[in-house]
Amino acid sequence: MQISTQQIDKIVQQVLSNMQAAGTPAPVSAAVHYGSMAPASMPAVSVNTSVSDNGVFEDVDAAIEAAWTAQRSWACEYKVEDRQRVIEAIRTVSRAHAEEWSRKVVEETQMGRYEDKVEKHLAVINKTPGPECLTTEAKTGDAGLMLEEYAPFGVICAITPTTNPTETIINNTISMIAGGNSVVFNVHPRAKRVSAECLQVLHRAIVDAGGPHNLITMTREPTMDNVERMSKNPKVRLMAGTGGMGMVNALLRSGKKCIGAGAGNPPVIVDETANVELAAQKIYEGASFDNNILCFAEKEAFVVDSNYEGFIYNIQKAGAYLLSPQETEKLVQVCLKRKKDGNGYEVNKDWVGKDAALILSQIGASVPASCRLAVCQVTADHPFVQVEQMMPVFPVVKCASFREAMELALQAEHGNRHTSSIFSQDVTHMTQFARLIETTIYVKNSCTKAGVGIGGEGHCTMTIAGPTGEGITCARSFCRKRRCMLAEGGLRII
Ligand code: NAD
Numbered sequence: 311m312q313i314s315t316q317q318i319d320k321i322v323q324q325v326l327s328n329m330q331a332a333g334t335p336a337p338v339s340a341a342v343h344y345g346s347m348a349p350a351s352m353p354a355v356s357v358n359t360s361v362s363d364n365g366v367f368e369d370v371d372a373a374i375e376a377a378w379t380a381q382r383s384w385a386c387e388y389k390v391e392d393r394q395r396v397i398e399a400i401r402t403v404s405r406a407h408a409e410e411w412s413r414k415v416v417e418e419t420q421m422g423r424y425e426d427k428v429e430k431h432l433a434v435i436n437k438t439p440g441p442e443c444l445t446t447e448a449k450t451g452d453a454g455l456m457l458e459e460y461a462p463f464g465v466i467c468a469i470t471p472t473t474n475p476t477e478t479i480i481n482n483t484i485s486m487i488a489g490g491n492s493v494v495f496n497v498h499p500r501a502k503r504v505s506a507e508c509l510q511v512l513h514r515a516i517v518d519a520g521g522p523h524n525l526i527t528m529t530r531e532p533t534m535d536n537v538e539r540m541s542k543n544p545k546v547r548l549m550a551g552t553g554g555m556g557m558v559n560a561l562l563r564s565g566k567k568c569i570g571a572g573a574g575n576p577p578v579i580v581d582e583t584a585n586v587e588l589a590a591q592k593i594y595e596g597a598s599f600d601n602n603i604l605c606f607a608e609k610e611a612f613v614v615d616s617n618y619e620g621f622i623y624n625i626q627k628a629g630a631y632l633l634s635p636q637e638t639e640k641l642v643q644v645c646l647k648r649k650k651d652g653n654g655y656e657v658n659k660d661w662v663g664k665d666a667a668l669i670l671s672q673i674g675a676s677v678p679a680s681c682r683l684a685v686c687q688v689t690a691d692h693p694f695v696q697v698e699q700m701m702p703v704f705p706v707v708k709c710a711s712f713r714e715a716m717e718l719a720l721q722a723e724h725g726n727r728h729t730s731s732i733f734s735q736d737v738t739h740m741t742q743f744a745r746l747i748e749t750t751i752y753v754k755n756s757c758t759k760a761g762v763g764i765g766g767e768g769h770c771t772m773t774i775a776g777p778t779g780e781g782i783t784c785a786r787s788f789c790r791k792r793r794c795m796l797a798e799g800g801l802r803i804i
Contacts, residue, residue, distance in 0.1 A: 365513035370536040376524035381492035399519035421663025426600040434481040437770035454797040460789035462490030464547035467540040471553040475501035476508040488785035495528040574728030577719035589733035590624030596757030598682035603663040606729040612715035638686040640673040655693040666702040690718040750776040
């Protein structure tokens, strides 16, 4: 017996009114797309969700509640083509604001380089995949048809860093809503103004493209207490954090499903077979990109003896300033500070992401504004090697052999398993180092930023989830797999 769309509508309306009579809140509208309809199962909470200023809330519970309502609608009432259209609108509006947001991020955070931030914005805008990466797995056999699909988690709490604030909001928004989720952001306090502006522009673009209100939300004042409340709220199904290891470890302790993108200290090896001119040019470019604040930027080099002098010569030729040993030690006093327990050094945040010329002026060294990187020659135990300093001050260590370079690089990476690279023509060396260092991103003969699609193949992300294993995140990373089984040979054509 054929059943008409009108009859299906009637049945759905009946189910919805039964659910409401039973006290279960129904999806926000009855205009349901049946394929993805899922009954809402969470109790309604009495908070005022009408106080959103284009997605920006004063109260975290209201932000969660509004995002939850939006997610139910997004998952139940919209098609994949709607997701594509809304994401296209986000890309368009972000492209138009890329220069403005880059300038405002530099102004508010006082970190990084405007022109590099524009490049980062364009990379996430153009190369963050949408729902097209949510592929369905199918298996057919005598027992029927099995489908496994990427389904939303629901409401995601996303924590963003100060080093890529708006880039991460754009990137996370595209990836998370492409997967059918909604998002409540807790942004970095040192980038809260530009983050709110960016979120409001994206929010308007979503609504103007026909998407639900409050699909992305945030609180105007980001606090640790908000993160704590999100981790305890049953309507938040996933915590996704991008930042330092303190934050990632706090999320891992929350008891909730968590995607953690933490710190790196990426070493690069230049071995005896490397094209040393290429290595110097690419390392100069990568280590100075956005003044080295990126978690995946080259942070220290281990250069094998026979190529060492050539490397030092060529990196100066590329534009770097070579520090004397005395200048290097003076700079330690500027860029780093002793830890309170007296045990080693930590970064002096005042100098994170500052221009090389400004940092060097603190020790009386005068370089042209065009100089993007200072280089120092140190041993592997030097604090500039061991501390993730995120400044355009790049330590180079001379190594007796490739084996020694690998061992020192492994130690400097501190087990983060984040990013590393090698300049070499020896495939065996490339493989040996990759197996030893086990980083999420491993680049051969280019800048490490090529590993996130900036000057390299593959998609882009600003959330590299090494600790929890999702890697270069995309919409798939923020989805849960669900299986549908149609028995008795259903739908098979052979
Ligand atoms: P951060 O850890 O100071 O702050 C990141 C975010 O976490 C902020 O929103 C902050 O408010 C929040 N936060 C900090 N401690 C927290 C806690 N205990 N509980 C909950 N939230 C907390 O980092 P940052 O200075 O903004 O960024 C730089 C660091 O982030 C570097 O270590 C860098 O390597 C890392 N990072 C990693 C990635 C990645 O994709 N893996 C990307 C960008 C930055």
